[in-house]
Amino acid sequence: MNKVNTALTIAGTDPSGGAGIQADLKTFQELKSYGMSVITSVVSQNTTGVKDVHHLPVDFIKSQLEAVSSDMPIHAVKTGMISNMDMMKVIAEWIPNVSAPYVMDPVMVATSGDALIEKESRGFLRDHLLPLAAIVTPNIPEAEFILDEKISNEEDMKEAAKQICTRFGAGAVLVKGGHLKGDAIDYLYDGSTLHEFKNERIDTTNTHGTGCTYAAAITAYLSQGIPLDKAVEQAKYFVTEAIRHSFDLGEGSGPTNHFALREEETKQWLSS
Numbered sequence: 001m002n003k004v005n006t007a008l009t010i011a012g013t014d015p016s017g018g019a020g021i022q023a024d025l026k027t028f029q030e031l032k033s034y035g036m037s038v039i040t041s042v043v044s045q046n047t048t049g050v051k052d053v054h055h056l057p058v059d060f061i062k063s064q065l066e067a068v069s070s071d072m073p074i075h076a077v078k079t080g081m082i083s084n085m086d087m088m089k090v091i092a093e094w095i096p097n098v099s100a101p102y103v104m105d106p107v108m109v110a111t112s113g114d115a116l117i118e119k120e121s122r123g124f125l126r127d128h129l130l131p132l133a134a135i136v137t138p139n140i141p142e143a144e145f146i147l148d149e150k151i152s153n154e155e156d157m158k159e160a161a162k163q164i165c166t167r168f169g170a171g172a173v174l175v176k177g178g179h180l181k182g183d184a185i186d187y188l189y190d191g192s193t194l195h196e197f198k199n200e201r202i203d204t205t206n207t208h209g210t211g212c213t214y215a216a217a218i219t220a221y222l223s224q225g226i227p228l229d230k231a232v233e234q235a236k237y238f239v240t241e242a243i244r245h246s247f248d249l250g251e252g253s254g255p256t257n258h259f260a261l262r263e264e265e266t267k268q269w270l271s272s
Ligand SMILES: Nc1ncnc2c1ncn2[C@@H]1O[C@H](COP(=O)(O)OP(=O)(O)O)[C@@H](O)[C@H]1O
Pocket: 138, 139, 140, 176, 177, 178, 179, 184, 185, 186, 199, 200, 201, 202, 203, 204, 207, 209, 210, 211, 212, 214, 236, 239, 240, 243
């Protein structure tokens, strides 16, 4: 019998394929986890920004969650865009029934600057979903909102990772430094140890969906039983290569390349 590890994403969509559900499923597939998805909102967006949003009825989100969990094993689960409090409540009630690591990407604003969740629901996300997560992956503006403090440098990022973990109760916190200048550095605090993940900053504006892709890669590796610090280390490599080999598609911030590792492998194979 074929054995496979499964990963579920609960998020909004991106018809241009670089972010949201589409980025998550591509990443799961590349990393050889069986991908499954529950859609929260259908988003009319592309590399230039969000045009329109259609929220699915909460009962329909519940129905999708029940359909997948009543039939399929779930080895890791990730959430992305959850637009409002009613959706958050349904998901927060459902998550504890799944005995699998939960990766929370606290999506608030897209790279284009468009808001993806209601402003007044951000606090609910922090207070009710974040404590359920094995790992939460805020970028700098998201970490600033969670703590209500400014984050200007690496020392602030390290402190923010610790504070979010201890004050709000996530199992681990990965503060991502994509929005600072200099090297692309992220800090993971797992409740006892601080880990640094550092890569050179790649000179590109093609960063649409990087946060989704990174969190999805962590989810895929966790679904395979890889320990958290290794899962983040490998996911950092995956997202860096996805940015390095990103595509100049669309008029705005282009998408990352989810099959970049295959290109690297092919190059290594050809030169060996
Ligand atoms: N230009 C870049 N070159 C290399 N890595 C980057 C670049 N921009 C972002 N990253 C990395 O991509 C990941 C996503 O980070 P970030 O942009 O902070 O999140 P988000 O997409 O949620 O805003 C992080 O590992 C960050 O360090």
